[in-house]
Amino acid sequence: MSNAEEKPLAPSPSDAFHDHCNMEQKECLDNCTILYHFASNDLHKFSILHQVFGACNVLKLVQNLPSDQRVDAINSMVYEASIRLQDPEFGCAGIIQRLQHQISDLESQITATEAKLQKTRSQQEQLLASIPGFNNLFNPTISTSLNDADYDDEE
Numbered sequence: 529m530s531n532a533e534e535k536p537l538a539p540s541p542s543d544a545f546h547d548h549c550n551m552e553q554k555e556c557l558d559n560c561t562i563l564y565h566f567a568s569n570d571l572h573k574f575s576i577l578h579q580v581f582g583a584c585n586v587l588k589l590v591q592n593l594p595s596d597q598r599v600d601a602i603n604s605m606v607y608e609a610s611i612r613l614q615d616p617e618f619g620c621a622g623i624i625q626r627l628q629h630q631i632s633d634l635e636s637q638i639t640a641t642e643a644k645l646q647k648t649r650s651q652q653e654q655l656l657a658s659i660p661g662f663n664n665l666f667n668p669t670i671s672t673s674l675n676d677a678d679y680d681d682e683e
Contacts, residue, residue, distance in 0.1 A: 580608075
C-alpha cells in the first residue's frame with residue numbers, strides 16, 4: 529500500500545481545538561493559550577477537557593487566571609473531566625463522598641476496637657486478681673538486689 533492509499537488519520541486534539549477557534553470565528557494564534565499548557569504527547573488531555581467542559585469554557589477560565597495558576601487549574605480540570613467521564617452524575621464529589629463514608633466507617637471500627645480492647649483489659653485484670661498470690665509471684669516485695677554487705681558475709 530502506498531502512502532496515498534493509506535487511511536486518513538483522525539484529527540488530533542489540537543486540530544479539534546483549532547477547528548473550534550475557526551467555528552467561533554476567532555483567530556487561533558501559534559501561541560495558543562490552551563494548547564501551550566499541553567505537551568505534544570498529552571493532547572488527549574485537551575480532548576477530555578473539550579469533551580466535558582467545551583474548549584470555549586476552558587479558554588475563558590484559563591484566560592482569567594494569573595499565568596502562574598494556569599497549569600494547576602488545567603491539571604485540576606483534566607482530573608475533574610476524567611472523573612466526570614467515569615461518573616457523569618457526581619464526578620469528584622462522588623469520590624469525596626465515598627471517601628468520607630469510608631472515613632466514617634473506619635472511625636466507627638476504631639471506636640468499637642478500642643471498646644473491645646478496654647473490655648479485654650478489664651477482664652484480664654479481673655482474672656489476674658482472682659488468682660491467689662498472683663501479684664506476689666510477679667511483684668515480690670522482698671528486694672533481690674545484692675549489696676556489698678551480702679558479699680562480706682560470705683568471706
